[in-house]
Amino acid sequence: MSNDKKHPIGVVERQTGLSTHVIRKWEERYQAVDPERNSNGRRFYSTDDINRLHLLKMTLGTGRSIGQVVHLSNDVLKSYIDEDKSSTQLHPLKPLVEHDIKNISQEFLVACKRHQEEEMKTILEKAYVEYGQHKMIDLIIVDILHTIGNAWYEGEIRIAHERLATFRITSFLMNILDNLIVPDSAPLILCATLHDQQHTIGALISAIIARDTGWRSIYIGGDVPASEIAGAVNEMKASLLILSFIYPYNNFQIHSDLTLINNTIFKESQIIIGGGPALQYQKQYNCEKCIYTSDFSQLRSLLKNLSSQVS
Structure with missing residues (x-):
C-alpha cells in the first residue's frame, strides 16, 4: 500500500x-x-x-x-x-414580492404552452439563483403549480402540457434533493403519497426540506399502498413519515389508510400530514400519531424542532 x-x-x-x-x-x-x-x-x-x-x-x-x-x-x-x-x-439574494412570483409563474406557463423545455428549465434555475432555495420552494414553485393547475382547469392547456410541467419541475427538484448531503447517522424520514394520490411534488419538496433541516430523507414516490408505506417505515426504522395530500377532502379510503398506518408503525414513529386538505383531515380523522401542517414554511419549522428532539 x-x-x-x-x-x-x-x-x-x-x-x-x-x-x-x-x-x-x-x-x-x-x-x-x-x-x-x-x-x-x-x-x-x-x-x-x-x-x-x-x-x-x-x-x-x-x-x-x-x-x-x-x-x-x-x-x-x-x-x-x-x-x-x-x-x-x-449579488445577494433578491427580495421577492408578489409581482415577481406572478411574473415567474406566467413566464413558465408561456414556455410550457410552447413546449419549450429548455426555457422552462432556465426559468426555474434563474429563479433559484436569484431568490434562494427557501423562497423558491415555499413561494415560487407553489405558485407555478397553482398557475399550471388553474390553466388546465380553465382549459388553457392540455393534459400533455400539465404532464410536461410536472416532469420539468420534478427533474429540477430531484437535482436539488440529490445535492443535499446529510450524514448516514441523521434521523430518518420517509416521504410519500398514499394510493390514488398521484400528485407527488409536495412529497418531493418535503424530502428536500427534511434534508435541509438535518434529516436523512428518502422519497419513495406516489400512489403507494398504505401497507407498503407502513412496512417501509418499520423496516427502515424511520422516525417520521410525511404524507402529502392534494385532494380529495372527504374520502373513506384515506381514513382507512391513515388508521392502518397509525396502528401498524412503531409507537416511536410519527406521521406528518401536509398539503391543502391537511387541516380538514385533522378535524375529520382521529389519528393519534399525526401532526398536521398547512404549508412548507410550517413544515420547515416543525422539522427543525423535531430534529433537536431526536438527534
Whole structure:
C-alpha cells in the first residue's frame, strides 16, 4: 500500500463532512477518487483524495450537480467556488414580492404552452439563483403549480402540457434533493403519497426540506399502498413519515389508510400530514400519531424542532 494512501474512510468522512455512503457512491459511480484496499478490503485514501472530495462538496454548493463537476480539474473547481463567493457578495439574494412570483409563474406557463423545455428549465434555475432555495420552494414553485393547475382547469392547456410541467419541475427538484448531503447517522424520514394520490411534488419538496433541516430523507414516490408505506417505515426504522395530500377532502379510503398506518408503525414513529386538505383531515380523522401542517414554511419549522428532539 502507498504510504500516502493511509486514511481510512472514517477520517475522510470526518474531514469532508460527506457520509460514507456518498463517498462510496461517488467512487463507484463517478470514479471521483481511487482509494487503495488492504487485504481485508478496507479502503484507504490519500490527503489529495480528501482535498478532492472536499472541493467537490463545496462545488455542489454553487448549484452544480456531481455529474457536471466530478471530472473537472481541481483548479476549475476552485474557480467555480471563488466565482460563487464573489457573486454572492456582489449579488445577494433578491427580495421577492408578489409581482415577481406572478411574473415567474406566467413566464413558465408561456414556455410550457410552447413546449419549450429548455426555457422552462432556465426559468426555474434563474429563479433559484436569484431568490434562494427557501423562497423558491415555499413561494415560487407553489405558485407555478397553482398557475399550471388553474390553466388546465380553465382549459388553457392540455393534459400533455400539465404532464410536461410536472416532469420539468420534478427533474429540477430531484437535482436539488440529490445535492443535499446529510450524514448516514441523521434521523430518518420517509416521504410519500398514499394510493390514488398521484400528485407527488409536495412529497418531493418535503424530502428536500427534511434534508435541509438535518434529516436523512428518502422519497419513495406516489400512489403507494398504505401497507407498503407502513412496512417501509418499520423496516427502515424511520422516525417520521410525511404524507402529502392534494385532494380529495372527504374520502373513506384515506381514513382507512391513515388508521392502518397509525396502528401498524412503531409507537416511536410519527406521521406528518401536509398539503391543502391537511387541516380538514385533522378535524375529520382521529389519528393519534399525526401532526398536521398547512404549508412548507410550517413544515420547515416543525422539522427543525423535531430534529433537536431526536438527534
